[in-house]
Amino acid sequence: MNDFVFTGKISINAFCSHNTYWKSACSKCIEVCPFEALAIDFDNNVVVGDCIGCGVCYSACENDAIELNRNLDIDLVKNVTEPSFGCIFAKGDNKISCISRLGENLIVYFVLKFGYINIFKGNCEKCKFKMSLEVFEKNLKKTQEILKALDISFDAVKIEQSSLDKPFEPNFGISRRDVFKIKERVPKRDFLIELIKENIKQSAEYIGTIRLSINEICDFCSICESVCPKGAIIIEKRETAVIYFNPSLCSACKNCIDACPKNAITAKKAFVEDLIPKALKLFEKPKKICSCGNVYYTDEEICPECEIKNKKRQELLSYIKDLF
Ligand code: SF4
Ligand code: SF4
Ligand code: SF4
Structure with a gap:
């Protein structure tokens, strides 16, 4: 029995959306x-x-x-010999805090490695963790989409309802040494891309990106x-501006x-193949020079700054006119 229940107090890194956009x-x-435990x-x-x-x-x-500080995805990958998972109230050789802890990267990994994964549900609807069932369902949906792209049947993901008579007692004890020990970290998305990049066989919709x-x-x-917190957009401005x-x-x-x-950006649904890194050219315009000397990249006769100044000027003129 492997105990992966406690992940250590979490911390938030620079990829949080709030970090780049207040x-x-x-x-x-x-x-x-x-x-x-989390708040804004x-x-x-x-x-x-x-x-x-x-x-x-x-x-x-x-x-x-x-x-996470403990029981990282890489630890599950290294230590799991039987791909069966459940929380402390349900069956499963590997004890995790909640089945929602299994991201799509881990589920796909165990399916690719063992040919299947067993996930045991306890009495989820009545559990304090029930909000996280939504996370589990979303992870399953992403898994389904990825497996479709890899041409692997979703039947490989076996989900059973099966509670334990007596809850498993996790080891919540954590030494100071464990807290500060930095382990090998692989972001979920990078992990997933590594798993699937050579294996995509067909197109399938994917809800994890756009x-x-x-x-x-x-x-x-x-x-x-x-x-953009992920650096997914890059704008180059030279003789031509390109996004x-x-x-x-x-x-x-x-x-x-x-x-x-x-309001120039719109989103459409994405596909599993969009997870393969690439640079798509979204939009481009040649350089123009405004009479004020500014470089700009629109079809207008003047730069955006002069446009704003002109608008303000018109507004002011209309106020002046109202005075007489
Ligand atoms: S990006 Fe969203 S889900 Fe992730 S840490 Fe920030 S607020 Fe939470
Ligand atoms: S490109 Fe994607 S990750 Fe970046 S801000 Fe837009 S939606 Fe968010
Ligand atoms: S106007 Fe263009 S460059 Fe500015 S935020 Fe919108 S899409 Fe990006």
């Missing part, structure tokens, strides 16, 4: 935490309170922004680039869509 609406980790502070950053280290938020965060497109109204202000997008990095957080002052 108005980010993401609160997935907060919504799924069964112990209300006055600066709109996610803060960690009395975390018990269940790791459910880790599984819910699409940005790979949550860091395809972006940018329309003519874009003026290359670069706000989307700066609010590049890498869907394999994108977590579908929609910061870019919400922050674009021109």
